[in-house]
Amino acid sequence: MNxxxxxxxxxQTRRSIQDHALRLFLAKGYEETTVEEIATAAGVSHMTFFRYFPRKEEVVEYDEYDPIMADFIVSRPPGESPLEAVRAAMRAGLEQILPTDRESILIRTNLLLSTPALQARNWIAQEATRDLIAGALSRRAGAPAPDLATSVQAAAIVAASGVAITAWAAEGGTRDLTTAVDDALAALAAITTPGAP
Structure with missing residues (x-):
């Protein structure tokens, strides 16, 4: 219990630090906001900040969604293709997190896309997501590790969903993100399955 x-x-502390950081980034700008200001706003010491986020960039990058998505992928029915499984898992995951985290995701996405100091690290984060999806697909198939085909599938899925998320953020989050990602993965499916929805 303890x-x-x-x-x-x-x-709760991690979320509080991130929420205060995002508010300050919106108000002052990412580069202009210091770790000390974030820590003060969150009511923690700067050492506590670094325990949760070893670098300032990580307060923007961090989310707890990828592990949730991986679990959704692994639990999909065995009859589904890898793309169908990921598409359904992403839809379920987004429907779960967007009601409470939509604004945070929008702010973080815009910061990652518009802040030079974060852009290169965004590529690294996408690679990590690709590896996580490939690993989940392998676990679902009972394979010990991703093979080339699984890694290619995961890379294509991350690229397609990334286009949808970027477009959603550029439009100020006015579209439904779940639908945008679902449509992007449907377009990916149509490459190999003519007439796919």
Whole structure:
């Protein structure tokens, strides 16, 4: 029970630091906001900030969604193709997180796309997501590790969903993100399955 409480408390502190950081980035700009200002706003020491986010960039990059998405992928029915499984998993994941986290995701996406200091690290984050999806697809198939085909599938999925997320952010989040990602993955499916929805 104590372990659960500590885990929840850590998650709450991490979320509080990130929320205060995003508000400051919106108000002052990413480059102009210091770690000390974020820590003060969140009511923690700067050392506590660094315990949760070893670098300032990570307060923008961090999310807890990828592991959730991986679990959704692994649990999809075995009869689905890899793309169908990921498409359904992404739809379910986004429907779960958007009601509470939509604004945070929009702010973080815009910061990642518009801040030079974060753009290169965004590529690294996309590679990590690709590897996570490839690993989830391998686990779902009972394979010990991703093969070339699985890695290519994961890379294509990340690229397609990235285009949808970028367009959604550029439009100020006015579209439904779940539909945008679903449409992007449907377009990917249509490459190999003419007439796919």
């Amino acid at each position: 372990g659960d409480w500590r885990t929840a408390k850590k998650a």
